[in-house]
Amino acid sequence: MSVKQNTVVFKRIVKTGFINFVRNAWLGIAAMAVMVITLTIILFSIIANATFANTIQQITDRIDVSVYLNDSVTNKQRDELINNLKGLENVEGVTYISKDQALVIYKQQNAGNSDLLTAISQTDNPLPASLQIKPRDPNRIEEIRTYLEKGDIKALQSDETSYSGDRKQAIDKITSATNFFRQAGIAGIIIFAIISMLIIFNTIQMAIFNRRDELTIMRLLGASTNFIRGPFIVESILYGLVSGVLSIIIIKALFTISARTLDASSLGILDIDYSDTYFKDHFFAFLGLQLVVGVLIGAISSLIATRRYLKFKSSK
Amino acid sequence: MILLDRVTKTYNKNGQALERISLHVEPKEFVIIIGPSGAGKSTLLKLLTREEKPTSGKIIVGGIDYETLKDKEIPLLRRKIGVVFQDFKLLPNKTVFENVAFALEIVGMGNKEIENTVPRVLDIVGLKGKEKRMPEELSGGERQRVAIARAIVRQPRILIADEPTGNLDPKHAWDVIRVLEKINKFGTTVILTTHNQEIVNKLKRRVITMEAGSIVSDRAGAAYKG
Protein backbone atom coordinates (compact mmCIF):
# COMPACT_ATOMS: atom_id res chain seq x y z
CA MET A 1 0.00 0.00 0.00
CA SER A 2 1.11 3.54 -0.65
CA VAL A 3 1.98 6.03 2.06
CA LYS A 4 -1.32 7.79 1.50
CA GLN A 5 -3.27 4.57 1.86
CA ASN A 6 -1.35 3.70 5.00
CA THR A 7 -2.16 7.09 6.49
CA VAL A 8 -5.84 6.65 5.67
CA VAL A 9 -5.83 3.18 7.23
CA PHE A 10 -3.99 4.45 10.31
CA LYS A 11 -6.56 7.21 10.80
CA ARG A 12 -9.34 4.68 10.46
CA ILE A 13 -7.77 2.39 13.05
CA VAL A 14 -7.50 5.27 15.53
CA LYS A 15 -11.06 6.38 14.80
CA THR A 16 -12.43 2.87 15.23
CA GLY A 17 -10.49 2.61 18.48
CA PHE A 18 -12.17 5.79 19.75
CA ILE A 19 -15.61 4.61 18.68
CA ASN A 20 -15.11 1.23 20.35
CA PHE A 21 -13.81 2.98 23.46
CA VAL A 22 -17.02 4.96 23.75
CA ARG A 23 -19.18 1.97 22.84
CA ASN A 24 -17.49 -0.37 25.33
CA ALA A 25 -17.30 2.21 28.10
CA TRP A 26 -19.03 -0.15 30.52
CA LEU A 27 -16.72 -2.99 29.71
CA GLY A 28 -13.73 -0.72 30.16
CA ILE A 29 -14.70 0.71 33.53
CA ALA A 30 -13.25 -2.18 35.53
CA ALA A 31 -10.02 -1.98 33.58
CA MET A 32 -9.78 1.76 34.08
CA ALA A 33 -10.68 1.58 37.79
CA VAL A 34 -7.84 -0.79 38.54
CA MET A 35 -5.50 1.18 36.35
CA VAL A 36 -6.40 4.37 38.22
CA ILE A 37 -5.60 2.61 41.53
CA THR A 38 -2.28 1.42 40.13
CA LEU A 39 -1.30 4.84 38.85
CA THR A 40 -2.44 6.53 42.06
CA ILE A 41 -0.29 4.18 44.12
CA ILE A 42 2.68 4.86 41.89
CA LEU A 43 2.34 8.61 42.19
CA PHE A 44 1.57 8.48 45.90
CA SER A 45 4.64 6.32 46.52
CA ILE A 46 6.85 8.74 44.65
CA ILE A 47 5.54 11.73 46.54
CA ALA A 48 5.60 10.01 49.95
CA ASN A 49 9.14 8.88 49.29
CA ALA A 50 10.28 12.38 48.42
CA THR A 51 8.47 13.80 51.43
CA PHE A 52 10.06 11.37 53.86
CA ALA A 53 13.46 11.96 52.34
CA ASN A 54 12.95 15.66 52.82
CA THR A 55 11.84 15.28 56.44
CA ILE A 56 14.78 13.04 57.24
CA GLN A 57 17.16 15.46 55.58
CA GLN A 58 15.80 18.32 57.61
CA ILE A 59 16.26 16.47 60.86
CA THR A 60 19.61 14.99 59.89
CA ASP A 61 20.91 18.42 59.10
CA ARG A 62 20.24 19.42 62.66
CA ILE A 63 21.57 16.34 64.41
CA ASP A 64 24.98 16.46 66.02
CA VAL A 65 26.98 15.43 69.05
CA SER A 66 28.26 18.11 71.39
CA VAL A 67 31.34 17.44 73.50
CA TYR A 68 32.01 19.93 76.28
CA LEU A 69 35.65 20.46 77.13
CA ASN A 70 37.27 21.09 80.48
CA ASP A 71 38.77 24.54 80.81
CA SER A 72 42.06 22.81 81.58
CA VAL A 73 42.26 21.18 78.14
CA THR A 74 45.26 22.55 76.27
CA ASN A 75 45.17 23.65 72.67
CA LYS A 76 47.38 20.73 71.78
CA GLN A 77 45.07 18.22 73.48
CA ARG A 78 42.10 19.85 71.81
CA ASP A 79 43.61 19.73 68.31
CA GLU A 80 44.63 16.13 68.83
CA LEU A 81 41.09 15.26 69.89
CA ILE A 82 39.66 17.06 66.84
CA ASN A 83 42.06 15.21 64.55
CA ASN A 84 41.27 11.88 66.11
CA LEU A 85 37.55 12.55 65.82
CA LYS A 86 37.93 13.53 62.18
CA GLY A 87 39.69 10.23 61.66
CA LEU A 88 36.57 8.32 62.70
CA GLU A 89 34.70 6.83 59.79
CA ASN A 90 31.30 8.20 60.68
CA VAL A 91 32.40 11.76 61.38
CA GLU A 92 31.67 14.24 58.68
CA GLY A 93 33.03 17.30 60.37
CA VAL A 94 33.99 18.78 63.70
CA THR A 95 33.38 22.39 64.63
CA TYR A 96 35.19 23.96 67.56
CA ILE A 97 33.31 26.49 69.60
CA SER A 98 35.53 28.41 72.02
CA LYS A 99 34.39 29.69 75.39
CA ASP A 100 34.03 33.20 73.95
CA GLN A 101 31.99 32.02 71.00
CA ALA A 102 29.82 29.98 73.35
CA LEU A 103 29.16 33.10 75.37
CA VAL A 104 28.23 35.09 72.29
CA ILE A 105 25.83 32.39 71.20
CA TYR A 106 24.39 32.15 74.70
CA LYS A 107 23.83 35.90 74.82
CA GLN A 108 22.12 35.83 71.44
CA GLN A 109 19.86 33.00 72.48
CA ASN A 110 18.85 34.79 75.65
CA ALA A 111 18.71 38.30 74.25
CA GLY A 112 15.28 38.85 75.79
CA ASN A 113 16.30 37.83 79.29
CA SER A 114 18.14 40.87 80.69
CA ASP A 115 18.41 39.44 84.26
CA LEU A 116 20.26 36.42 82.96
CA LEU A 117 22.50 38.55 80.80
CA THR A 118 23.41 40.80 83.68
CA ALA A 119 24.12 37.84 85.92
CA ILE A 120 26.38 36.20 83.40
CA SER A 121 28.35 39.34 82.63
CA GLN A 122 29.20 39.71 86.30
CA THR A 123 30.96 36.37 86.55
CA ASP A 124 33.79 34.77 84.65
CA ASN A 125 32.61 33.08 81.50
CA PRO A 126 31.05 29.87 82.91
CA LEU A 127 30.39 28.29 79.56
CA PRO A 128 32.66 25.47 78.42
CA ALA A 129 34.32 25.33 75.03
CA SER A 130 32.77 22.58 72.93
CA LEU A 131 33.18 20.44 69.86
CA GLN A 132 30.19 19.93 67.60
CA ILE A 133 30.51 16.63 65.77
CA LYS A 134 28.44 16.14 62.65
CA PRO A 135 27.89 12.45 61.91
CA ARG A 136 27.71 11.12 58.42
CA ASP A 137 25.05 8.58 59.32
CA PRO A 138 22.95 9.55 62.31
CA ASN A 139 21.92 5.91 62.69
CA ARG A 140 25.45 4.90 63.58
CA ILE A 141 26.11 7.42 66.27
CA GLU A 142 27.14 4.62 68.68
CA GLU A 143 30.57 4.48 67.13
CA ILE A 144 31.25 8.09 68.07
CA ARG A 145 29.74 7.53 71.51
CA THR A 146 32.06 4.58 72.20
CA TYR A 147 35.05 6.65 71.30
CA LEU A 148 34.00 9.55 73.51
CA GLU A 149 33.35 7.22 76.48
CA LYS A 150 36.98 6.05 76.56
CA GLY A 151 38.67 6.94 79.85
CA ASP A 152 41.36 9.33 78.61
CA ILE A 153 38.94 11.14 76.34
CA LYS A 154 36.26 11.25 78.99
CA ALA A 155 38.74 12.98 81.23
CA LEU A 156 38.90 15.97 78.88
CA GLN A 157 35.18 16.59 79.14
CA SER A 158 33.41 18.85 81.57
CA ASP A 159 29.79 17.85 81.06
CA GLU A 160 27.85 14.89 79.81
CA THR A 161 27.95 14.55 76.06
CA SER A 162 24.75 15.71 74.39
CA TYR A 163 23.44 13.44 71.68
CA SER A 164 20.20 15.04 70.50
CA GLY A 165 18.67 11.68 71.28
CA ASP A 166 15.07 12.71 70.67
CA ARG A 167 15.96 13.56 67.11
CA LYS A 168 17.47 10.19 66.60
CA GLN A 169 14.25 8.59 67.67
CA ALA A 170 12.35 10.73 65.20
CA ILE A 171 14.75 9.75 62.48
CA ASP A 172 14.41 6.08 63.31
CA LYS A 173 10.66 6.38 63.16
CA ILE A 174 10.70 8.13 59.82
CA THR A 175 13.34 5.86 58.36
CA SER A 176 11.35 2.77 59.21
CA ALA A 177 8.20 4.43 57.91
CA THR A 178 10.00 5.29 54.68
CA ASN A 179 11.24 1.75 54.28
CA PHE A 180 7.81 0.40 54.98
CA PHE A 181 6.13 2.76 52.54
CA ARG A 182 8.75 2.11 49.92
CA GLN A 183 8.35 -1.65 50.17
CA ALA A 184 4.58 -1.47 50.41
CA GLY A 185 4.60 0.95 47.48
CA ILE A 186 6.68 -1.30 45.29
CA ALA A 187 4.62 -4.35 46.22
CA GLY A 188 1.42 -2.41 45.60
CA ILE A 189 2.62 -1.13 42.26
CA ILE A 190 3.61 -4.60 41.10
CA ILE A 191 0.43 -6.26 42.32
CA PHE A 192 -1.90 -3.65 40.90
CA ALA A 193 0.01 -3.35 37.64
CA ILE A 194 -0.42 -7.08 37.18
CA ILE A 195 -4.08 -6.90 38.14
CA SER A 196 -4.71 -4.07 35.69
CA MET A 197 -2.96 -5.95 32.94
CA LEU A 198 -5.01 -9.04 33.67
CA ILE A 199 -8.23 -7.05 33.67
CA ILE A 200 -7.35 -5.32 30.41
CA PHE A 201 -6.55 -8.77 29.07
CA ASN A 202 -9.95 -9.94 30.14
CA THR A 203 -11.69 -6.87 28.80
CA ILE A 204 -10.10 -7.35 25.41
CA GLN A 205 -10.83 -11.03 25.45
CA MET A 206 -14.47 -10.22 26.11
CA ALA A 207 -14.54 -7.53 23.45
CA ILE A 208 -13.01 -9.94 20.96
CA PHE A 209 -15.55 -12.57 21.93
CA ASN A 210 -18.43 -10.11 21.57
CA ARG A 211 -17.22 -9.04 18.17
CA ARG A 212 -16.00 -12.41 16.92
CA ASP A 213 -18.46 -12.51 13.99
CA GLU A 214 -17.48 -9.02 12.95
CA LEU A 215 -13.80 -9.88 13.21
CA THR A 216 -14.25 -13.03 11.14
CA ILE A 217 -16.00 -11.01 8.45
CA MET A 218 -13.27 -8.40 8.50
CA ARG A 219 -10.71 -11.11 8.03
CA LEU A 220 -12.61 -12.71 5.18
CA LEU A 221 -12.81 -9.37 3.43
CA GLY A 222 -9.04 -9.11 3.52
CA ALA A 223 -8.49 -6.80 6.49
CA SER A 224 -4.86 -6.82 7.59
CA THR A 225 -3.80 -7.94 11.03
CA ASN A 226 -3.12 -4.34 12.05
CA PHE A 227 -6.50 -3.20 10.84
CA ILE A 228 -8.16 -5.77 13.09
CA ARG A 229 -6.01 -5.52 16.17
CA GLY A 230 -5.16 -1.81 15.94
CA PRO A 231 -8.48 -0.53 17.33
CA PHE A 232 -8.14 -2.78 20.40
CA ILE A 233 -4.73 -1.32 21.09
CA VAL A 234 -5.96 2.23 20.57
CA GLU A 235 -8.85 1.48 22.91
CA SER A 236 -6.50 0.20 25.64
CA ILE A 237 -4.20 3.18 25.21
CA LEU A 238 -7.22 5.40 25.76
CA TYR A 239 -7.93 3.50 29.00
CA GLY A 240 -4.38 4.38 30.01
CA LEU A 241 -4.72 8.06 29.14
CA VAL A 242 -8.04 8.45 30.94
CA SER A 243 -6.71 6.57 33.98
CA GLY A 244 -3.58 8.72 34.02
CA VAL A 245 -5.61 11.92 34.13
CA LEU A 246 -7.98 10.49 36.74
CA SER A 247 -5.10 9.44 39.01
CA ILE A 248 -3.67 12.95 38.90
CA ILE A 249 -7.05 14.40 39.76
CA ILE A 250 -7.45 11.96 42.65
CA ILE A 251 -4.03 12.79 44.14
CA LYS A 252 -4.72 16.48 43.76
CA ALA A 253 -8.07 16.07 45.49
CA LEU A 254 -6.50 14.03 48.30
CA PHE A 255 -3.98 16.77 49.02
CA THR A 256 -6.55 19.51 48.83
CA ILE A 257 -8.91 17.70 51.19
CA SER A 258 -6.26 16.64 53.69
CA ALA A 259 -4.64 20.06 53.69
CA ARG A 260 -8.00 21.63 54.42
CA THR A 261 -9.50 19.20 56.91
CA LEU A 262 -6.46 18.00 58.79
CA ASP A 263 -3.86 19.91 60.60
CA ALA A 264 -0.80 19.28 58.48
CA SER A 265 1.04 17.59 61.30
CA SER A 266 -1.90 15.55 62.53
CA LEU A 267 -1.32 13.06 59.76
CA GLY A 268 1.68 12.04 61.79
CA ILE A 269 4.84 11.52 59.90
CA LEU A 270 3.77 12.61 56.42
CA ASP A 271 4.43 16.29 55.87
CA ILE A 272 1.36 17.14 53.78
CA ASP A 273 2.50 20.69 53.09
CA TYR A 274 5.74 19.52 51.59
CA SER A 275 3.97 16.74 49.64
CA ASP A 276 1.53 19.23 48.19
CA THR A 277 4.29 21.63 47.18
CA TYR A 278 6.36 18.84 45.73
CA PHE A 279 3.33 17.67 43.75
CA LYS A 280 2.62 21.14 42.44
CA ASP A 281 6.26 21.79 41.55
CA HIS A 282 6.45 18.60 39.51
CA PHE A 283 2.88 18.65 38.22
CA PHE A 284 3.64 18.35 34.51
CA ALA A 285 6.35 15.79 35.03
CA PHE A 286 3.89 13.71 37.06
CA LEU A 287 1.12 14.16 34.53
CA GLY A 288 3.50 13.01 31.82
CA LEU A 289 4.65 10.08 33.91
CA GLN A 290 1.10 8.93 34.64
CA LEU A 291 0.12 9.19 30.98
CA VAL A 292 3.21 7.32 29.85
CA VAL A 293 2.80 4.55 32.41
CA GLY A 294 -0.93 4.30 31.65
CA VAL A 295 -0.27 4.10 27.93
CA LEU A 296 2.43 1.49 28.47
CA ILE A 297 0.21 -0.71 30.63
CA GLY A 298 -2.60 -0.41 28.09
CA ALA A 299 -0.43 -0.97 25.05
CA ILE A 300 1.53 -3.91 26.44
CA SER A 301 -1.47 -5.80 27.76
CA SER A 302 -3.50 -5.23 24.60
CA LEU A 303 -0.60 -6.26 22.38
CA ILE A 304 -0.31 -9.51 24.28
CA ALA A 305 -4.06 -10.02 24.50
CA THR A 306 -4.70 -9.47 20.79
CA ARG A 307 -1.79 -11.71 19.93
CA ARG A 308 -3.22 -14.37 22.18
CA TYR A 309 -6.91 -14.13 21.41
CA LEU A 310 -7.01 -13.01 17.79
CA LYS A 311 -5.78 -16.10 16.12
CA PHE A 312 -4.41 -15.01 12.80
CA LYS A 313 -4.58 -18.39 11.26
CA SER A 314 -5.73 -18.76 7.73
CA SER A 315 -8.67 -20.92 8.60
CA LYS A 316 -11.32 -19.60 10.98
CA MET B 1 -6.33 -18.46 -13.37
CA ILE B 2 -7.47 -21.21 -11.00
CA LEU B 3 -5.91 -24.63 -10.78
CA LEU B 4 -6.78 -27.43 -8.38
CA ASP B 5 -4.82 -30.65 -8.50
CA ARG B 6 -6.13 -33.69 -6.62
CA VAL B 7 -7.42 -31.61 -3.75
CA THR B 8 -8.87 -33.43 -0.78
CA LYS B 9 -10.53 -31.81 2.21
CA THR B 10 -11.46 -33.71 5.33
CA TYR B 11 -13.18 -31.76 8.11
CA ASN B 12 -13.26 -34.69 10.48
CA LYS B 13 -12.70 -38.38 10.43
CA ASN B 14 -16.28 -39.26 9.53
CA GLY B 15 -16.14 -38.27 5.92
CA GLN B 16 -14.45 -36.29 3.21
CA ALA B 17 -16.02 -33.03 2.04
CA LEU B 18 -13.86 -33.07 -1.09
CA GLU B 19 -12.15 -36.04 -2.67
CA ARG B 20 -9.31 -35.60 -5.14
CA ILE B 21 -10.81 -32.68 -6.99
CA SER B 22 -8.93 -31.51 -10.07
CA LEU B 23 -10.12 -28.44 -11.84
CA HIS B 24 -8.88 -25.75 -14.18
CA VAL B 25 -10.57 -22.39 -14.73
CA GLU B 26 -9.35 -19.98 -17.41
CA PRO B 27 -9.18 -16.22 -16.86
CA LYS B 28 -12.48 -14.47 -17.66
CA GLU B 29 -14.36 -17.74 -17.54
CA PHE B 30 -17.87 -18.00 -16.10
CA VAL B 31 -18.28 -21.27 -14.24
CA ILE B 32 -21.40 -22.62 -12.56
CA ILE B 33 -21.06 -25.28 -9.89
CA ILE B 34 -24.14 -27.33 -9.12
CA GLY B 35 -24.88 -30.34 -6.99
CA PRO B 36 -27.02 -31.49 -4.09
CA SER B 37 -26.74 -30.01 -0.66
CA GLY B 38 -23.62 -31.24 1.10
CA ALA B 39 -21.85 -32.04 -2.16
CA GLY B 40 -18.92 -29.81 -1.18
CA LYS B 41 -19.56 -26.70 -3.27
CA SER B 42 -19.05 -24.20 -0.46
CA THR B 43 -16.04 -26.13 0.78
CA LEU B 44 -14.45 -25.86 -2.65
CA LEU B 45 -14.99 -22.09 -2.67
CA LYS B 46 -13.65 -21.75 0.88
CA LEU B 47 -10.44 -23.38 -0.23
CA LEU B 48 -10.02 -20.70 -2.90
CA THR B 49 -10.33 -17.86 -0.36
CA ARG B 50 -8.13 -19.71 2.10
CA GLU B 51 -10.98 -19.79 4.59
CA GLU B 52 -10.15 -23.47 4.78
CA LYS B 53 -6.92 -25.29 4.08
CA PRO B 54 -6.92 -28.43 1.95
CA THR B 55 -5.98 -31.69 3.62
CA SER B 56 -3.92 -32.53 0.58
CA GLY B 57 -3.48 -31.44 -3.01
CA LYS B 58 -2.30 -28.35 -4.82
CA ILE B 59 -4.11 -25.05 -5.30
CA ILE B 60 -2.80 -22.25 -7.50
CA VAL B 61 -4.82 -19.07 -7.97
CA GLY B 62 -3.63 -16.13 -10.06
CA GLY B 63 -0.12 -17.57 -10.09
CA ILE B 64 0.01 -17.91 -6.29
CA ASP B 65 0.74 -21.38 -4.99
CA TYR B 66 -1.17 -21.67 -1.74
CA GLU B 67 1.43 -24.00 -0.33
CA THR B 68 3.95 -21.17 -0.19
CA LEU B 69 1.41 -18.57 0.92
CA LYS B 70 2.33 -17.01 4.24
CA ASP B 71 -0.39 -16.18 6.76
CA LYS B 72 0.28 -12.47 6.50
CA GLU B 73 -0.16 -12.60 2.72
CA ILE B 74 -3.69 -13.95 3.02
CA PRO B 75 -5.32 -10.50 3.40
CA LEU B 76 -3.72 -9.38 0.13
CA LEU B 77 -4.98 -12.53 -1.59
CA ARG B 78 -8.51 -11.98 -0.29
CA ARG B 79 -8.53 -8.43 -1.56
CA LYS B 80 -8.13 -9.76 -5.08
CA ILE B 81 -11.09 -12.10 -4.73
CA GLY B 82 -14.64 -10.83 -4.33
CA VAL B 83 -16.87 -13.18 -2.37
CA VAL B 84 -20.63 -13.36 -2.01
CA PHE B 85 -21.05 -15.61 1.01
CA GLN B 86 -23.88 -18.08 1.17
CA ASP B 87 -24.87 -16.53 4.53
CA PHE B 88 -24.11 -12.95 3.37
CA LYS B 89 -21.83 -12.13 6.32
CA LEU B 90 -22.94 -8.52 6.56
CA LEU B 91 -21.84 -6.45 9.53
CA PRO B 92 -25.05 -6.11 11.57
CA ASN B 93 -24.25 -2.75 13.15
CA LYS B 94 -23.29 -1.01 9.95
CA THR B 95 -25.64 0.50 7.39
CA VAL B 96 -25.91 -0.72 3.82
CA PHE B 97 -23.58 2.03 2.71
CA GLU B 98 -21.08 1.32 5.47
CA ASN B 99 -21.10 -2.40 4.77
CA VAL B 100 -20.11 -1.83 1.17
CA ALA B 101 -17.72 1.00 2.07
CA PHE B 102 -16.02 -1.27 4.57
CA ALA B 103 -14.48 -3.38 1.82
CA LEU B 104 -12.86 -0.20 0.51
CA GLU B 105 -11.83 1.16 3.90
CA ILE B 106 -9.81 -1.98 4.51
CA VAL B 107 -7.68 -1.36 1.45
CA GLY B 108 -7.08 2.28 2.33
CA MET B 109 -9.26 4.04 -0.21
CA GLY B 110 -9.86 7.71 0.61
CA ASN B 111 -13.25 8.87 1.90
CA LYS B 112 -14.03 10.97 -1.16
CA GLU B 113 -13.45 8.10 -3.50
CA ILE B 114 -15.50 5.79 -1.31
CA GLU B 115 -18.39 8.25 -1.36
CA ASN B 116 -18.26 8.27 -5.14
CA THR B 117 -17.86 4.54 -5.64
CA VAL B 118 -20.35 3.01 -3.22
CA PRO B 119 -23.53 4.67 -4.58
CA ARG B 120 -22.61 3.61 -8.12
CA VAL B 121 -22.33 0.00 -7.06
CA LEU B 122 -25.49 0.13 -4.93
CA ASP B 123 -27.23 1.46 -8.04
CA ILE B 124 -26.01 -1.50 -10.07
CA VAL B 125 -27.54 -3.98 -7.62
CA GLY B 126 -30.75 -1.94 -7.35
CA LEU B 127 -30.39 -0.68 -3.79
CA LYS B 128 -30.46 3.02 -4.53
CA GLY B 129 -32.17 4.91 -1.70
CA LYS B 130 -31.55 2.19 0.88
CA GLU B 131 -28.04 3.33 1.80
CA LYS B 132 -28.94 4.20 5.39
CA ARG B 133 -30.83 1.00 6.22
CA MET B 134 -29.41 -1.48 8.68
CA PRO B 135 -29.13 -5.10 7.48
CA GLU B 136 -31.94 -6.19 9.81
CA GLU B 137 -34.24 -3.72 8.08
CA LEU B 138 -33.74 -5.42 4.72
CA SER B 139 -35.42 -8.39 3.08
CA GLY B 140 -33.36 -11.50 2.43
CA GLY B 141 -33.00 -10.59 -1.21
CA GLU B 142 -31.91 -7.07 -0.40
CA ARG B 143 -29.28 -8.36 1.99
CA GLN B 144 -28.04 -10.67 -0.71
CA ARG B 145 -27.64 -7.73 -3.03
CA VAL B 146 -25.69 -5.77 -0.41
CA ALA B 147 -23.37 -8.76 -0.21
CA ILE B 148 -23.00 -8.70 -3.99
CA ALA B 149 -22.33 -4.97 -4.00
CA ARG B 150 -19.63 -5.47 -1.41
CA ALA B 151 -18.09 -8.32 -3.40
CA ILE B 152 -17.84 -6.35 -6.63
CA VAL B 153 -17.02 -2.90 -5.29
CA ARG B 154 -13.27 -3.56 -5.35
CA GLN B 155 -13.46 -4.76 -8.95
CA PRO B 156 -11.83 -8.09 -8.17
CA ARG B 157 -10.12 -10.29 -10.73
CA ILE B 158 -12.08 -13.24 -9.42
CA LEU B 159 -15.64 -13.20 -8.14
CA ILE B 160 -16.91 -16.10 -6.09
CA ALA B 161 -20.67 -16.19 -5.53
CA ASP B 162 -22.01 -18.93 -3.29
CA GLU B 163 -25.72 -19.19 -4.13
CA PRO B 164 -26.25 -15.48 -4.66
CA THR B 165 -29.78 -16.12 -5.92
CA GLY B 166 -30.86 -18.44 -3.12
CA ASN B 167 -33.25 -15.99 -1.49
CA LEU B 168 -34.43 -14.14 -4.55
CA ASP B 169 -37.63 -14.24 -6.60
CA PRO B 170 -37.08 -15.01 -10.28
CA LYS B 171 -36.99 -11.35 -11.33
CA HIS B 172 -34.39 -10.34 -8.76
CA ALA B 173 -32.47 -13.55 -9.27
CA TRP B 174 -32.06 -12.64 -12.89
CA ASP B 175 -31.05 -9.09 -11.97
CA VAL B 176 -28.24 -10.56 -9.92
CA ILE B 177 -27.21 -12.91 -12.71
CA ARG B 178 -27.14 -9.98 -15.13
CA VAL B 179 -24.80 -8.13 -12.74
CA LEU B 180 -22.51 -11.15 -12.61
CA GLU B 181 -22.53 -11.41 -16.39
CA LYS B 182 -21.67 -7.73 -16.67
CA ILE B 183 -18.79 -8.11 -14.25
CA ASN B 184 -17.64 -11.13 -16.21
CA LYS B 185 -17.80 -9.19 -19.45
CA PHE B 186 -15.45 -6.58 -17.98
CA GLY B 187 -12.90 -9.33 -17.40
CA THR B 188 -13.59 -10.84 -14.00
CA THR B 189 -13.53 -14.60 -13.62
CA VAL B 190 -16.84 -15.65 -12.07
CA ILE B 191 -17.55 -18.82 -10.13
CA LEU B 192 -21.17 -19.29 -9.18
CA THR B 193 -22.92 -22.02 -7.25
CA THR B 194 -26.65 -22.44 -7.54
CA HIS B 195 -29.53 -24.83 -7.12
CA ASN B 196 -31.58 -22.96 -9.68
CA GLN B 197 -31.97 -25.20 -12.70
CA GLU B 198 -33.55 -22.50 -14.81
CA ILE B 199 -30.53 -20.25 -14.44
CA VAL B 200 -28.23 -23.13 -15.30
CA ASN B 201 -30.20 -23.93 -18.42
CA LYS B 202 -30.62 -20.40 -19.67
CA LEU B 203 -27.06 -19.18 -19.00
CA LYS B 204 -25.46 -21.80 -21.20
CA ARG B 205 -22.13 -21.57 -19.47
CA ARG B 206 -19.66 -24.16 -18.27
CA VAL B 207 -21.35 -26.31 -15.63
CA ILE B 208 -19.49 -28.42 -13.08
CA THR B 209 -21.62 -30.95 -11.25
CA MET B 210 -20.51 -32.20 -7.85
CA GLU B 211 -21.74 -35.08 -5.81
CA ALA B 212 -20.47 -36.30 -2.45
CA GLY B 213 -17.22 -34.40 -2.72
CA SER B 214 -16.37 -35.36 -6.28
CA ILE B 215 -16.83 -33.77 -9.68
CA VAL B 216 -19.19 -36.03 -11.62
CA SER B 217 -19.47 -33.94 -14.76
CA ASP B 218 -17.87 -30.88 -16.29
CA ARG B 219 -19.45 -29.70 -19.49
CA ALA B 220 -18.62 -26.61 -21.47
CA GLY B 221 -21.31 -24.03 -22.02
CA ALA B 222 -23.26 -24.03 -25.24
CA ALA B 223 -23.14 -20.32 -25.82
CA TYR B 224 -19.54 -19.43 -25.12
CA LYS B 225 -16.63 -21.76 -25.44
CA GLY B 226 -13.49 -20.97 -23.45
Ligand SMILES: Nc1ncnc2c1ncn2[C@@H]1O[C@H](COP(=O)(O)OP(=O)(O)OP(=O)(O)O)[C@@H](O)[C@H]1O
Ligand atom coordinates in the same frame (compact mmCIF):
# COMPACT_ATOMS: atom_id res chain seq x y z
N1 LIG C 1 -16.82 -26.56 9.19
C1 LIG C 1 -17.20 -27.83 8.91
N2 LIG C 1 -16.90 -28.81 9.78
C2 LIG C 1 -17.25 -30.09 9.52
N3 LIG C 1 -17.90 -30.47 8.45
C3 LIG C 1 -18.24 -29.55 7.53
C4 LIG C 1 -17.91 -28.17 7.73
N4 LIG C 1 -18.37 -27.45 6.68
C5 LIG C 1 -18.95 -28.35 5.86
N5 LIG C 1 -18.88 -29.60 6.36
C6 LIG C 1 -19.38 -30.81 5.73
O1 LIG C 1 -18.78 -30.93 4.47
C7 LIG C 1 -19.68 -31.36 3.51
C8 LIG C 1 -19.77 -30.37 2.34
O2 LIG C 1 -20.33 -29.15 2.83
P1 LIG C 1 -20.52 -27.87 1.92
O3 LIG C 1 -20.94 -26.76 2.77
O4 LIG C 1 -19.32 -27.70 1.09
O5 LIG C 1 -21.74 -28.34 1.01
P2 LIG C 1 -22.51 -27.52 -0.13
O6 LIG C 1 -22.32 -28.27 -1.38
O7 LIG C 1 -22.07 -26.12 -0.12
O8 LIG C 1 -24.02 -27.63 0.36
P3 LIG C 1 -25.20 -26.55 0.20
O9 LIG C 1 -25.69 -26.71 -1.19
O10 LIG C 1 -26.21 -27.00 1.20
O11 LIG C 1 -24.63 -25.23 0.49
C9 LIG C 1 -21.01 -31.54 4.22
O12 LIG C 1 -21.16 -32.92 4.53
C10 LIG C 1 -20.86 -30.73 5.47
O13 LIG C 1 -21.59 -31.31 6.52
Ligand SMILES: [Mg+2]
Ligand atom coordinates in the same frame (compact mmCIF):
# COMPACT_ATOMS: atom_id res chain seq x y z
MG1 LIG D 1 -22.92 -24.29 0.29
